[in-house]
Amino acid sequence: MHRFDDNIKKALRDILGADNVTFSGDELLCYSYDATGKEFLPAGAAFPATALEVSEVIKLANRFNFPVIPRGAGSGFTGGSTPVRGGLVLSTERMDKILSIDSENFIATVEPGVVNGDLQHEVIAKGLFYPPDPSSLKFCTIGGNIAECAGGPRALKYGVTKDYVLGLEVVLPTGEIIETGTATMKGVVGYDLTKLMVGSEGTLGIVTKTTLKLIALPEATRSLLAVFNSLKECADSVNKILLSGALPSTLELIDGVSIKAVRTYSDTALPEAGGLLLIEVDGDSESTGREAALIEKVCRAGGAVEVRSASDKRGQRELWGARRAISPSLKNLKPDKLNEDVVVPRSNISALIEGVGVIAEELGVVIASFGHAGDGNIHVNIMIDRTDPDEEARGLKAVEEVFALTLKLGGTISGEHGVGTAKVPYIRMELTEEVIALMKNIKKLFDPNGILNPGKIFN
Amino acid sequence: MHRFDDNIKKALRDILGADNVTFSGDELLCYSYDATGKEFLPAGAAFPATALEVSEVIKLANRFNFPVIPRGAGSGFTGGSTPVRGGLVLSTERMDKILSIDSENFIATVEPGVVNGDLQHEVIAKGLFYPPDPSSLKFCTIGGNIAECAGGPRALKYGVTKDYVLGLEVVLPTGEIIETGTATMKGVVGYDLTKLMVGSEGTLGIVTKTTLKLIALPEATRSLLAVFNSLKECADSVNKILLSGALPSTLELIDGVSIKAVRTYSDTALPEAGGLLLIEVDGDSESTGREAALIEKVCRAGGAVEVRSASDKRGQRELWGARRAISPSLKNLKPDKLNEDVVVPRSNISALIEGVGVIAEELGVVIASFGHAGDGNIHVNIMIDRTDPDEEARGLKAVEEVFALTLKLGGTISGEHGVGTAKVPYIRMELTEEVIALMKNIKKLFDPNGILNPGKIFN
Numbered sequence: 001m002h003r004f005d006d007n008i009k010k011a012l013r014d015i016l017g018a019d020n021v022t023f024s025g026d027e028l029l030c031y032s033y034d035a036t037g038k039e040f041l042p043a044g045a046a047f048p049a050t051a052l053e054v055s056e057v058i059k060l061a062n063r064f065n066f067p068v069i070p071r072g073a074g075s076g077f078t079g080g081s082t083p084v085r086g087g088l089v090l091s092t093e094r095m096d097k098i099l100s101i102d103s104e105n106f107i108a109t110v111e112p113g114v115v116n117g118d119l120q121h122e123v124i125a126k127g128l129f130y131p132p133d134p135s136s137l138k139f140c141t142i143g144g145n146i147a148e149c150a151g152g153p154r155a156l157k158y159g160v161t162k163d164y165v166l167g168l169e170v171v172l173p174t175g176e177i178i179e180t181g182t183a184t185m186k187g188v189v190g191y192d193l194t195k196l197m198v199g200s201e202g203t204l205g206i207v208t209k210t211t212l213k214l215i216a217l218p219e220a221t222r223s224l225l226a227v228f229n230s231l232k233e234c235a236d237s238v239n240k241i242l243l244s245g246a247l248p249s250t251l252e253l254i255d256g257v258s259i260k261a262v263r264t265y266s267d268t269a270l271p272e273a274g275g276l277l278l279i280e281v282d283g284d285s286e287s288t289g290r291e292a293a294l295i296e297k298v299c300r301a302g303g304a305v306e307v308r309s310a311s312d313k314r315g316q317r318e319l320w321g322a323r324r325a326i327s328p329s330l331k332n333l334k335p336d337k338l339n340e341d342v343v344v345p346r347s348n349i350s351a352l353i354e355g356v357g358v359i360a361e362e363l364g365v366v367i368a369s370f371g372h373a374g375d376g377n378i379h380v381n382i383m384i385d386r387t388d389p390d391e392e393a394r395g396l397k398a399v400e401e402v403f404a405l406t407l408k409l410g411g412t413i414s415g416e417h418g419v420g421t422a423k424v425p426y427i428r429m430e431l432t433e434e435v436i437a438l439m440k441n442i443k444k445l446f447d448p449n450g451i452l453n454p455g456k457i458f459n
Numbered sequence: 460m461h462r463f464d465d466n467i468k469k470a471l472r473d474i475l476g477a478d479n480v481t482f483s484g485d486e487l488l489c490y491s492y493d494a495t496g497k498e499f500l501p502a503g504a505a506f507p508a509t510a511l512e513v514s515e516v517i518k519l520a521n522r523f524n525f526p527v528i529p530r531g532a533g534s535g536f537t538g539g540s541t542p543v544r545g546g547l548v549l550s551t552e553r554m555d556k557i558l559s560i561d562s563e564n565f566i567a568t569v570e571p572g573v574v575n576g577d578l579q580h581e582v583i584a585k586g587l588f589y590p591p592d593p594s595s596l597k598f599c600t601i602g603g604n605i606a607e608c609a610g611g612p613r614a615l616k617y618g619v620t621k622d623y624v625l626g627l628e629v630v631l632p633t634g635e636i637i638e639t640g641t642a643t644m645k646g647v648v649g650y651d652l653t654k655l656m657v658g659s660e661g662t663l664g665i666v667t668k669t670t671l672k673l674i675a676l677p678e679a680t681r682s683l684l685a686v687f688n689s690l691k692e693c694a695d696s697v698n699k700i701l702l703s704g705a706l707p708s709t710l711e712l713i714d715g716v717s718i719k720a721v722r723t724y725s726d727t728a729l730p731e732a733g734g735l736l737l738i739e740v741d742g743d744s745e746s747t748g749r750e751a752a753l754i755e756k757v758c759r760a761g762g763a764v765e766v767r768s769a770s771d772k773r774g775q776r777e778l779w780g781a782r783r784a785i786s787p788s789l790k791n792l793k794p795d796k797l798n799e800d801v802v803v804p805r806s807n808i809s810a811l812i813e814g815v816g817v818i819a820e821e822l823g824v825v826i827a828s829f830g831h832a833g834d835g836n837i838h839v840n841i842m843i844d845r846t847d848p849d850e851e852a853r854g855l856k857a858v859e860e861v862f863a864l865t866l867k868l869g870g871t872i873s874g875e876h877g878v879g880t881a882k883v884p885y886i887r888m889e890l891t892e893e894v895i896a897l898m899k900n901i902k903k904l905f906d907p908n909g910i911l912n913p914g915k916i917f918n
Contacts, residue, residue: 104804104805105804149647179894184870186610186834187874188874188875188877189882191655191659195621243563286745286746287742343643343645344643345566346563419647423648427649430648432638436649445904446897458649
């Protein structure tokens with residue numbers, strides 16, 4: 001549905017107030033896209049402030065049968081928040097309050113529109129720590145993080161969003177407001193609806209409040225940058241580090257293509273190399289020193305020609321500058337990227353990296369690989385120019401081949417970005433018909449009229 | 460269904476072989492009870508060896524409409540594995556193989572009938588660690604642990620069974636064999652069926668294989684026993700320890716009633732005390748030393764009159780002897796116990812302990828509280844003699860009051876034992892009708908004929 005009739009417009013204004021809903025083309029443009037770069041104009045955008053308002057909007061959508069697309073910051077990489085079938089974008093931007101940070105019980109209660117980085121900042125001020133740290137943390141929201149089960153570099157040691165969501169307030173696709181989970185560290189009364197919601201990409205409900213687990217803030221962190229001439233030696237070192245007994249908080253790999261792009265298109269000081277590992281350890285100051293020394297030893301034994309180290313904020317910012325410079329630099333290689341976040345068992349990281357190189361060469365496309373190698377999660381960026389149909393076709397062929405390789409290596413086609421619309425054509429490579437049928441039946445049970453975020457995951 | 464007709468018996472023998480199914484009363488007695496002590500005789504017991512056999516049994520059950528009750532070791536505390544409506548107990552005792560322990564990727568693949576302690580033993584031999592450690596680990600099975608989402612003392616630092624289940628092979632209640640999850644540390648393709656299955660108490664499917672996450676084995680452990688004259692000071696010290704920045708692997712509280720029972724009925728050397736904290740820290744040998752010293756300091760500042768410490772196996776066994784002696788000793792107080800495993804936000808542990816004392820006094824029942832105080836999970840044991848109907852009635856009244864108090868304190872009525880049949884009368888104290896309706900609809904979607912473990916969770 002791409003335009004609302006006057007009845008719907010009036011009903012939405014009645015529920016939300018005229019200021020908190022828009023049907024104007026200019027404003028709607030802002031709610032038409034995400035990080036995939038594809039645009040779909042909705043018929044309207046709504047800005048509810050309470051669960052009750054969300055519930056009333058949902059009930060209206062069921063009555064008039066229009067799609068509702070929940071949206072945080074629209075920073076997703078798979079189209080999860082795009083209104084592919086029109087309808088109403090339901091933005092959580094006004095539900096942006098940190099309701100409480102309980103430093104006695106290490107929990108926070110927040111609304112979905114809270115920006116991840118803002119929460120991080122607030123909890124750190126209380127000596128606490130919320131580990132999930134997607135690269136977009138400066139603007140992405142907790143609601144979006146929950147919808148996609150966002151990860152980030154620190155997932156290696158600390159896990160992903162799912163591991164920190166204790167409970168939810170959710171508006172179901174039929175309008176009921178329910179609470180799931182508990183405010184305690186454990187709870188097994190009935191089915192785990194909380195974890196069913198997390199990662200369901202806004203198709204099973206709209207989160208209107210969440211209780212998050214926090215942990216104690218580590219006393220110290222220390223960063224290392226290990227430089228390898230050979231990408232293979234770099235990739236092989238990932239598992240060697242983990243098998244040494246070290247558990248870094250982050251263990252990021254940056255391949256030669258990414259390094260070259262950073263060196264060419266940014267002023268970040270980065271050595272010429274076949275591959276880099278960017279490593280962070282945290283804990284008390286004594287144990288981080290020991291762990292960093294152990295990791296440096298493993299890297300050197302594995303072929304690192306240089307290992308830089310920083311234990312102060314400034315030095316760490318410099319080292320991490322390289323990682324942050326990758327995405328902007330890659331855009332200079334080609335205007336468009338197909339950003340996939342495959343995961344393999346970590347003993348197969350080297351095989352994946354090598355295989356991706358072969359695919360790039362055979363298909364004549366540029367592929368930059370980097371990311372959370374420590375948990376086997378590599379961001380494979382296939383760089384293309386969409387205005388060149390042949391190159392786009394080769395790019396898409398590369399995506400399929402990367403997925404096939406990943407699955408052959410015992411992996412999964414998405415570690416933290418979700419399926420959205422981007423991976424819909426590929427889920428049958430990973431899931432059987434029986435599993436898809438079961439998931440579709442769950443969707444139908446929750447959302448009999450199919451109003452919530454249609455076209456996602458299963459199409 | 461309490462007796463099978465000859466058609467069903469023949470069909471089961473055809474599927475499993477005559478040796479792997481029994482209908483004999485004597486043998487069936489062994490499959491009629493769990494740790495609640497209640498008995499329900501099934502019509503038969505089956506011992507399949509493969510997912511395919513499980514699937515065929517399930518299809519038969521759908522055709523002839525008889526209940527199937529999955530069973531591990533029958534060590535549950537809430538009746539989850541009891542055949543309350545007769546039917547066929549499906550024991551996983553022949554599916555007891557550790558299929559692989561992959562020390563490169565820190566994962567294990569096991570069948571459901573593997574005993575938790577056996578798995579622990581095997582992974583430790585490879586320098587790895589599977590943290591979930593229910594008290595019954597010497598005989599409880601991984602399949603049962605998954606069904607109930609078992610915890611244990613180490614859940615404080617390491618989480619519960621759910622946190623270690625990466626993937627499952629499951630026979631659905633309609634007979635399809637599906638695989639859920641991945642063999643990788645991350646994966647977000649479709650809904651999280653894995654975590655929906657864990658803790659579903661055998662009502663949504665029968666696990667026939669699982670891939671478990673392992674972690675590196677900590678280098679060292681150190682145990683402390685802190686002795687308090689005042690139970691309140693003991694309970695208050697729990698959160699003080701956690702707020703100090705320490706994160707022990709276990710932090711168990713033992714109340715005065717439990718201590719007295721141990722001192723009276725076992726030969727464990729235990730000081731007279733109002734409360735004890737039994738604490739374990741793990742990590743490298745230097746950090747465990749520092750962490751233990753910090754905790755000792757906090758305990759002494761909080762009123763501990765004595766703190767014993769042990770870093771060697773023998774000394775640790777001695778300290779832990781007290782914890783292990785509680786359950787057998789309590790049986791001497793009264794023949795029956797109502798064993799509840801409530802959880803509160805840990806800042807309310809003291810209020811819970813105090814409130815339980817008031818309930819015990821007002822109702823004139825003996826209540827022994829001990830357990831995983833570090834995550835707010837206290838085992839409240841209401842000791843009764845069922846042959847005394849008045850005492851039983853007061854015991855049940857105490858259960859209800861303990862639950863009401865727990866919920867008032869922001870908690871949940873079960874942290875790791877599940878609902879089973881024991882807590883069915885109470886779930887409406889915690890869950891709303893909307894949530895129960897949703898859960899029941901999920902159950903119906905998975906199991907339209909209601910053949911799998913009927914009478915559990917919702918009745």
